Amino acid sequence: MTVTSIAALETPCLLLDQAKLADNIARMTQSVTRLGVQLRPHLKTAKSAKVGVLATQDHKFGITVSTLREAEYFADHGFKDITYAVGLAPGKLDRAAALIARGVDLKVLADTVDAARAIADHGAAFKLLVEIDCGDGRAGVSATGQTLLEIADCLSGSKAARLDGVLTHAGHSYGVNDIPKIQQIAEDERQAVVHAAERLRTAGHAVNTVSAGSTPTALFSQDATGLTEYRAGVYVFFDLDQQSRGVCQTQDLALSVLATVIGHNRESSKILLDAGGLALSKDIGANAFRPEVRYGAVVAVDGPALDDVYVTSVSQEHGHVKVTDPALFDRLPVGSQVRVLPNHVCMTAAAYPVYNVTDGETVFDQWDRCNGW
Secondary structure, rough: OOOHHHHOOOOEEEEEEEEHHHHHHHHHHHHHHHHHOEEOOOOOOOOOOOHHHHHHOOOOOOOOOOHHHHHHHHHHOOOOOOEEEOOOOOHHHHHHHHHHHOOOOEEEEOOOOHHHHHHHHOOOEEEEEEEEEEOOOOEEEEOOOOOHHHHHHOOOOOOOOEEEEEEOOHHHHHHHOOOHHHHHHHHHHHHHHHHHHHHHHHHHOOOEEEEEHHHHHHOOOOOOOOOOOOOOOOHHOHHHHHHHHHOOOHHHHEEEEEEEEEEEEEEOOEEOOOHHHHHHHOOOOHHHOOHHOOOOOEEEOOEEEEEEEEEEEOOOOEEEEOOOHHHHHOOOOOOOEEEEOOOOOHHHHOOOOOOEEEEEOEEEEEEOOOOOO
C-alpha cells in the first residue's frame, strides 16, 4: 500500500506498531530459549500470516491455532506444523483430515474417551495430544486420573492415528497480579503435564510432545524441565489485561484502536467516540485489578497518555468517555482522533479484517488477518 498518514485512516480501525511487535516477540523468544524449550506461538491472537512469520522466525518452528479456519488460513500461507489446541468435535474430523491430506503435520486434542475413539476410528493420520487440567478448570483430564490412560489406550489399535503427547494451559495465571504467584502457577502447570507424560510412558506409550504455556507462565517460569515447548499468544501485542497483572508495561502495547471524536455532551460531561462495543469488545478483564480502565484507556495518537481518560461505557457504536476536567473538550474537539488501548486484544482485533502497520507516525503497510471458524 501507499504510505499514508494515520490521520487519513477511516475509523474505527486497528493500528499496529511494528517496532513494539518486534520487541514483544524478541522478549518471549528470549524467555523460552532461556528455558531450553521451543516456542509454539498461539496465533489465535494475531490471526495473521505476517505476524506468524515474525513470531516463528520464518517457519523455524510450529504454531498453535484455536479454530480450523485459522489452521486452513495458515496452511494456505505455508505453515505446515500446526497444533489445533481446542477439543476436536467428531463433526469436524473430516475437515481436520483434509488438512493432513494437504501435508499439514496436524496435532489435535481430546479430553474424553469418546472423542479419542472417534479420532482413532476415523482413518486419518491424526496425532493426538491429551489435554491436561493443571488447575484452570476449563478443560482437560486430571494428570493423576484413570481417564488419561484410557484415552491413550484408544489410540493403541488405530491403523492411522497415534498418541503424540500431552498439552496443558494455565489459564488461571491470568487471575493473579503477583509475579511470584505466576511463577508458582507455572511450576504447577509444568508438574501436572510432566507427571501426565511420565504416567503414559510408564504405561508403555510413546510421548513426543509435552506442551504447556500461557503468556504469563512462559515469561516468568523458572524451570521447564520435562517440557518440550511453550505456547503463548497475547504477548505479540499485549493488552491492558496483561498490563494490569504486571506481565508487561503500558508502553509495550503494540495494538490500539484508532477512533474519532464524534460528539460532545457537555450536560452529561461526556465525549463520544465512534468506537463502541463492537469496535472495542465488551471484555473488561483488566478491571479485576484496574477497575478505572473500564472498556479501554484513551491515549493521544502520537503516544502520550491522557491523564485518567478512559472509555467508561459503550453502546454498540458509541464509546462514552466521562469528562472530569472540562478542558478535555477543548483538547479533544469533534473530528479529532485518539487511540484506545484494549482490555483483551484477542477479542478487540476479531472485529477487524486488517492491521494498519505503523512506524509510530505513518502507516506503511496493511496486514490481513482471518476471522471465523
